Amino acid sequence: MTLRELTHHQTARIVALRVDPVEARWLRALGVAEGVAVTVLRAGPFRGPLQVRVGERTAFAIDRALAGSIDVDPAGAAE
Amino acid sequence: MSHHHHGDEHLLGDDAPAVLLLGRPNAGKSSVYNRLTGAHAKVGNFPGVTVDILSADLPLPGSQKLARVLDLPGVYSLDVTLDPGTDEGVARSFLDRVIAEKTRAVLVQVLDASQLAAGLALTRELLARPLPLLVVLTQRDVVLAEGRLLSVAPLVKALGVPVVAINAHDPSTRATLLTAIAALVAEALPGERPAPSWSADELAHQAITDAPVVTEEALERRDRTAQLDRVLLHPVAGPVLFLGLMIGLFAAVYAVADPVSSVLDVGVQRLGALAERLLGDGLLGSFVADGLLGGAGTVLAFLPQIVILTAAMELLDASGYLARGAFLIDGALRPFGLGGRAFVPMLTAHACAVPAIAATRIVRDPLERLTVILALPLLACSARIPTYGLVLAAFFGGRPVLQATLFVALYLSGIVASVVVSMVLRRSATRGRRLPLVLEMPAYRSPDPRAIARACWVAGKRFVRDVGTVILACGAVLWVLLHVPSPGAPADPHPTAASAMERSVGASVGRALEPITRPLGFDWRINVGLLGSFGARELMVGTLGVISGIENADEHPESLATRLRTARDSEGHPRYTTRTGVSLLVFFVFACQCMSTLAAIRRETRSWRWVGFVVVYTYALAWVAAFVASRVAGLLGLG
Structure with missing residues (x-):
């Protein structure tokens, strides 16, 4: 499933970034990388971006299109 | 926006060793810069950068030499940039240039201790650069208030570079930083460092640990x-x-x-x-x-x-x-x-x-x-209001409901036009990759008043220097147009303000423009008014007043309105009709009648090309829209 489909307040682990390689490297530099735990906190109004906690201490607004290209695994979060 | 970065030569290039402040956005870099440099700052001219690159020369303790501290834009990464025109791209090309030209330089990474793991990813990239590095941990007070302990020893050991932790509010911060920077400047260039063997997450967990006793208040802070x-x-x-x-x-x-x-x-x-x-x-x-x-x-x-x-x-x-x-x-x-x-x-x-x-x-x-x-220039700014008011009074006097409706319509057309133009530009002139939105939502912080004061000072100075000079020059040119008699104009037997303006270079320009503006119903007088209002839109009223022989039209617009309504041409037909009013209003909605706006565009895009672009597209749009509006008004039976 993708980050976009994740239920709010449910934690999952990023398994793949399905974007072009430069964009993927840039996301990893920001901390949005494979293996990192993510939680969708809320969605912005008017089909706006998602507020996502990435790792333990950082939060990002991520637009829905991009969130739809980030594969996550809710089962992996427990590890 | 140009992607060629001609940095101001004063930023680099002489003897002073450069101290480059780097860090993620929101890491507290501008606070550290302010602590270090106090009141000194020069603003570098970098095209397209949204953050000014500030620099200041500082005496270092125990050294005769000055060091030049440079505050580079915040970056998440130096190895990956999505677009060379972003702040990240500029910071990277700056650093690349420093390394390529073998400028004497040291790196100071400002790292938010409350986001340690994220910041260490950038540290890893900086360690790969052949320059001495100092890591400055900010927000130590926040970490402590949240019931955690911060110890720099594991960081020093793993990173192999000096690390200091500071409190932005502590008065001894400046001395601590200066001493650490002086030691760094005295350091020999590092050879190639060994590949890092640490993981950012693990290292962050070693450096930041829970305090033995975590108070209720600390948990609340978290x-x-x-x-x-x-x-x-x-x-x-x-x-x-x-x-x-x-x-x-x-x-x-x-x-x-x-x-x-x-x-x-x-x-x-x-x-x-x-x-x-x-x-x-x-x-x-x-x-x-x-x-x-x-x-x-x-x-x-x-x-x-x-x-x-x-x-x-x-x-x-x-x-x-x-x-x-x-x-x-x-x-x-x-x-x-x-x-x-x-x-x-x-x-x-x-x-x-x-x-x-x-x-x-x-x-x-x-x-x-x-x-x-x-x-932006299409949105209805406050300077358009006196002109709208005058034209509405002159051509729609006695019809308050129509006046009010038109006024609202003028406002809304500005919004609609700017949105439509944005959409068209995104598919044409400014087409290109749209950066995906990944926007950090940092922890709430109380802002540093000194950093804000500094930003206001810098913005004011920048405006007067870059925009002010262009406005002054344009104002002088406009004055010449409207006041200096056209060469070959016959002598004026009874000079008045009106007759002087009639004989001016500007009036000749206004007459020369008549073939273009006649389909809109504008004669040379209105053209001169448009020319005069290029200095600032609100000058339209005054300029039209002078040319119609009315002093102080700004204070008594109703007399100018009457004069415009009752003016007759040589054959006794009204010189201006309601349709003239409609097309003039529509023209004002779209035309970028404002030298200050153009000067500001020049400043922010660093290019006259985009200024020319705005002039051409807004005037073309204004002409077409005014022409259509005038025809439609004719069809609706407005005289």
Whole structure:
């Protein structure tokens, strides 16, 4: 499933970034990388971006299109 | 926006070793810079950068030499950049240049200790650069207040570079930093460092540990940003609060700036009167009074707005709220090809395009920022109002309902036009990759007042230097156009202000333009008014007044309105009709009749090409729209 489909307040682990390689490297530099735990906190109004906690201490607004290209695994979060 | 970065040569290039401050956005870099440099700062000219590159020369303890501290834009990564025009791209090319030219330089990474793991990813990249590195941990007080302990020893051991932890509020911070930097400057260049064997997460867990006793208060502190977000990002309360805040900001720019501008205006008029008394009321006196002092007054009148808006932007940004505002409004603006950060400049442009263009610096995506800059001049700024009022009174007098309806329609057309133009530009002139929105929503912080004061000072200085000079030059040229007689004009037996203007170079230009403007119903007099209002839209009323032989038309617009309505041509037909009024209004909606806006566009895009682009597209749009409006008005039976 993708980050976009994740239920709010449910934690999952990023398994793949399905974007072009430069964009993927840039996301990893920001901390949005494979293996990192993510939680969708809320969605912005008017089909706006998602507020996502990435790792333990950082939060990002991520637009829905991009969130739809980030594969996550809710089962992996427990590890 | 150009992607060629010609850095100001003063930033680098002589003996002083360069101290480059680097760090993620929101890491506290500008606070560290302020602590270090106090009041000194030079602003570097970098095209397209949304953050000024500041520099200051500092004496280092135990050394005769000065070091040059440079505050580079915040970056998440130096190895990967999505676009060379972003702040990240600029910081990277700057660093690459320093390394390629073998400039004596040291790196200082400012790292938010409360986000240690994230910041260490950048440290890893910096360690791969062949320059001495110092890591400065900020927000130590926040870490402690949240019931955690910070120890630098594991970091020093793993990174192999000096690490200091500071409190921005501690007065000894400056000495600590200077000592550490002096030691760094004295260091030999590092050879190739071994590949890092640490993981950012593990290292962060070693450096930051829970305090033996974690108080209730500390636990509450940890949760504070989430608590505030629950209110400020609430699906209903969030947008309401955001809109309220934005309306307040708009009102401040609109209302506070206006009286200040009036006071400045009176001062400039007094000086003008004094100049005319000293220099006589001939051409020289008039040039100094109207041409030069008038232009200087225009520049000064913008300053309060620039300062208010800069302070507000800095406050919003430094507190962490700006990212929340963008989050709330982003969805509504996406369909128009704009992101959440474009909202603030677009709103401010309803007061004045000049501060709004400066405020586009909060839009980080270079192509989106350019789009906003190019579309902003279409929004109905406050200077259009006297002109709208005059034209409405002149051509629609006695029909208050129609006047009010038209007034609202004029406002809305500005909004619709700017949105449509943005969408068209995004598919044509500013087409290109749109950066994906990944916007950090930092923890809420109390802003550093000194950093805000510094930003206001820098913005004001930059405006006077870069925009002010262009406004002054344009004002002088306009004065010459409207006051100097056209070569070959016959001698004037009874010179008056009106006859002087009729014989001016500007009148010749106005007559030469008649073939183009006749389909819109504009004669040379209106053309001269349009020319005069290029200095500032509100001058339209005064210029039309002078040419119609009415003194002080600004204060008594009704007499000018009557004069316009009753003017007859040589055959006794009315010179202007309701249709003239309609097309003039529509023309004013679209035409970028404002040299100050153009000067601001030149400043922010660093290019005359985009200035030319705005002139051409807004005037072409104005002509076509005015022509169509005039035809439609004819079809509707308006005389």
